[in-house]
Amino acid sequence: MDRANAFDLLRDYAAANRHYDTIVLDPPAFAKSKRDLEKALGGYKEPQPARDEDAAAGGILVTCSCSFHVSPHDFLKVVADAAQDAHKIAARAGEPRGGQGSPNMLNVPETSYLQCLILSVTN
Ligand SMILES: C[S@@+](CC[C@H](N)C(=O)[O-])C[C@H]1O[C@@H](n2cnc3c(N)ncnc32)[C@H](O)[C@@H]1O
Numbered sequence: 001m002d003r004a005n006a007f008d009l010l011r012d013y014a015a016a017n018r019h020y021d022t023i024v025l026d027p028p029a030f031a032k033s034k035r036d037l038e039k040a041l042g043g044y045k046e047p048q049p050a051r052d053e054d055a056a057a058g059g060i061l062v063t064c065s066c067s068f069h070v071s072p073h074d075f076l077k078v079v080a081d082a083a084q085d086a087h088k089i090a091a092r093a094g095e096p097r098g099g100q101g102s103p104n105m106l107n108v109p110e111t112s113y114l115q116c117l118i119l120s121v122t123n
Pocket of ligand 1: 003004006026029030066
């Protein structure tokens, strides 16, 4: 297994035309306050492999956000924009929410900050 800065590694792999069956992006919270929101959205968009020329084509991309200040709407938009920029079709294959440790309670919107999209990515 490679161990590296994810931003650099994904750029290097794309430049080397390496392909993947599955990529999991589960970064730390980029938006620790509302002030960080714009920068954080850029951080979520930058490494999305759906953006890179051939990475993840025909593969599965699992992409997550644990930033309290990034809404499900914002996160979905950033991932969708990344796919559009790359001229890729990203289809939702699953969207697990919450879990035993951090339940996503329907009547408590603040608990919906843990987000995960499972996407099937094709050209
Ligand atoms: C939300 S946690 C992921 C937890 C992981 N999914 C697990 O189940 O153990 C974010 C992780 O990203 C790592 N990380 C932070 N910046 C990184 C970077 N630039 N490249 C690669 N990993 C990074 C952190 O060390 C941390 O372990």
